[in-house]
Amino acid sequence: MSRTATITLRLLVLVAGCAIWQVWTTWRHSVYFPAPSAIVTQMYHRWFSGSATHLLLTPAATGNILPSLGRIAAGLAIATAVGLPLGIALGRSARLSAYLEPLLHFGRSLPAVAFVTVFIAIFSLGTQSEVAFIAFGTTWPILLNTMDGARSVDPLQTETARAFRLPLGRRITALIVPATLPKFFAGLRISVSLALVLMVISELVGSSNGIGYLMNNAGTNYDLTGLWAGIVLLGILGYALNAAVLGVERHVLAWHRGARRLTT
Amino acid sequence: MRVQLNYASPQATRGGRHATGGGHRRGPSPAWKPRATRWGRGLAGLAILLLLAQALGSSGLLRRSVLPLASTVLARAVGLAGSAQFRTDLAATLESWALGLGIAVAVAVPCGLLLGNVPVVRSATRSLVEFLRPVPAVVLIPLIALLIGPGLQMGVTLIVYAAIWPILLNTIYGLDDVDPLAKETLAAFGFGRMAVIRHVCLPSAAPFILTGIRVASSIAIIVAIGTGVVTGRIDGNGLGAYIADATTSSPNTAVVLAAALWAGLLGLALNALITWAGRRALPWHHGYLGELW
Numbered sequence: 001m002s003r004t005a006t007i008t009l010r011l012l013v014l015v016a017g018c019a020i021w022q023v024w025t026t027w028r029h030s031v032y033f034p035a036p037s038a039i040v041t042q043m044y045h046r047w048f049s050g051s052a053t054h055l056l057l058t059p060a061a062t063g064n065i066l067p068s069l070g071r072i073a074a075g076l077a078i079a080t081a082v083g084l085p086l087g088i089a090l091g092r093s094a095r096l097s098a099y100l101e102p103l104l105h106f107g108r109s110l111p112a113v114a115f116v117t118v119f120i121a122i123f124s125l126g127t128q129s130e131v132a133f134i135a136f137g138t139t140w141p142i143l144l145n146t147m148d149g150a151r152s153v154d155p156l157q158t159e160t161a162r163a164f165r166l167p168l169g170r171r172i173t174a175l176i177v178p179a180t181l182p183k184f185f186a187g188l189r190i191s192v193s194l195a196l197v198l199m200v201i202s203e204l205v206g207s208s209n210g211i212g213y214l215m216n217n218a219g220t221n222y223d224l225t226g227l228w229a230g231i232v233l234l235g236i237l238g239y240a241l242n243a244a245v246l247g248v249e250r251h252v253l254a255w256h257r258g259a260r261r262l263t264t
Numbered sequence: 265m266r267v268q269l270n271y272a273s274p275q276a277t278r279g280g281r282h283a284t285g286g287g288h289r290r291g292p293s294p295a296w297k298p299r300a301t302r303w304g305r306g307l308a309g310l311a312i313l314l315l316l317a318q319a320l321g322s323s324g325l326l327r328r329s330v331l332p333l334a335s336t337v338l339a340r341a342v343g344l345a346g347s348a349q350f351r352t353d354l355a356a357t358l359e360s361w362a363l364g365l366g367i368a369v370a371v372a373v374p375c376g377l378l379l380g381n382v383p384v385v386r387s388a389t390r391s392l393v394e395f396l397r398p399v400p401a402v403v404l405i406p407l408i409a410l411l412i413g414p415g416l417q418m419g420v421t422l423i424v425y426a427a428i429w430p431i432l433l434n435t436i437y438g439l440d441d442v443d444p445l446a447k448e449t450l451a452a453f454g455f456g457r458m459a460v461i462r463h464v465c466l467p468s469a470a471p472f473i474l475t476g477i478r479v480a481s482s483i484a485i486i487v488a489i490g491t492g493v494v495t496g497r498i499d500g501n502g503l504g505a506y507i508a509d510a511t512t513s514s515p516n517t518a519v520v521l522a523a524a525l526w527a528g529l530l531g532l533a534l535n536a537l538i539t540w541a542g543r544r545a546l547p548w549h550h551g552y553l554g555e556l557w
């Protein structure tokens with residue numbers, strides 16, 4: 001099948017799916033499954049019908065969607081700041097990893113969701129506890145993947161660097177970090193989707209704004225259309241965040257794809 | 265006729281790591297160190313961390329009610345084993361894990377076989393999969409709570425939804441990696457399509473499917489506990505509900521941390537169980553399974 005045919009087929013299925021959903025819901029009038037048109041209208045009125053000076057965002061959107069995104073960004077930034085250097089150190093030092101590896105494997109298996117109330121107790125309710133919670137959960141994939149990447153540096157290259165007496169700083173920036181980046185990005189992609197989950201959980205458990213807070217409100221008020229609007233919004237955000245990381249990865253790792261002759 | 269394709273393994277290993285989105289292969293780990301030294305260092309690391317946590321707690325930088333002493337948490341974790349309520353909740357979490365994962369496997373593997381073998385269906389459903397997959401299960405908690413109502417089935421539904429994706433996608437990746445020569449050989453000898461799937465595709469994709477099940481298993485535990493933490497006892501008993509109970513009036517952090525410790529042990533144990541079962545079921549993939557995670 002040609003590429004255009006595949007894309008057309010995909011779009012057709014998507015449109016057909018929405019159409020069937022629309023027809024079915026207008027026919028059945030189910031309370032639980034509002035029509036897609038109703039969901040989109042709801043999303044538009046609630047979030048995207050603001051003034052042009054605010055990029056069409058309503059106060060409800062700037063007051064809830066933006067804080068949620070900010071928490072994700074801050075959490076991921078902390079996770080990267082901790083996970084990337086620590087992962088490189090652990091990957092390059094057999095001694096350090098021998099001391100810490102059992103701990104890391106146990107830490108990874110701890111479900112972050114169980115700690116949400118602990119973070120609220122330590123940092124008290126608010127953005128700071130949510131950011132800390134997201135950072136805690138998303139550090140693991142970044143750390144472990146970076147560690148794995150740092151270990152996989154081509155020994156021939158490290159020996160060449162040593163033979164040429166490349167100073168440590170240069171060795172790290174010119175050799176180890178670039179060799180680690182592909183794995184780091186693999187970890188980052190896992191962490192991004194995880195961050196979305198942790199953000200929603202922390203906002204469902206206790207928050208005064210954010211997407212999870214809106215959904216909690218919609219749930220308690222039996223506002224099904226509002227709930228669905230939140231679900232669709234989070235799906236779009238998840239898709240967009242993943243695409244954004246992939247775009248950055250493609251840009252940063254252009255040399256890697258060339259070197260490995262990857263086509264997709 | 266029994267066909268076990270040994271030569272599928274090198275490809276499976278390569279693709280298997282790819283499919284998990286960064287599998288945790290132990291790279292050139294310090295194998296030259298004697299095993300005892302590594303164990304000793306691991307234990308020393310654990311001891312150092314516990315001592316640091318204990319010192320931090322004793323120093324008074326944080327109030328004990330906020331962050332209890334490491335010794336308090338450990339003692340509490342041991343004590344939990346004696347609590348009937350905790351044992352009930354642990355068993356309930358195991359039950360929804362098993363139910364959810366079982367249903368997810370029963371749905372995702374046949375779907376994956378269909379999608380992996382019929383390109384038209386696959387490219388047609390691809391957009392649906394791409395749009396559904398990024399919606400995390402926890403997002404559906406408020407909706408499922410209204411839709412299905414309280415009880416075990418609510419948590420299990422969410423687990424099934426979350427656990428289907430890794431199994432489905434890994435099954436498809438695994439089928440992509442099947443040696444076409446083996447398929448064509450069997451077809452040339454007059455075997456039908458189902459026989460090719462049974463004798464070539466399934467054995468060759470099995471390690472991928474197993475990796476998917478392992479990823480799905482840890483996701484299932486997270487969803488089971490997460491749902492309980494958010495909804496309390498509404499979705500039935502479970503570790504999450506236990507944690508939620510411990511935080512309703514005033515947060516009893518020691519109990520929460522002790523329960524989380526148990527949850528971590530549970531995750532490790534279930535992962536080990538699946539690895540062991542996989543080794544028994546796929547003896548020709550012994551080396552590969554031993555290396556992962």
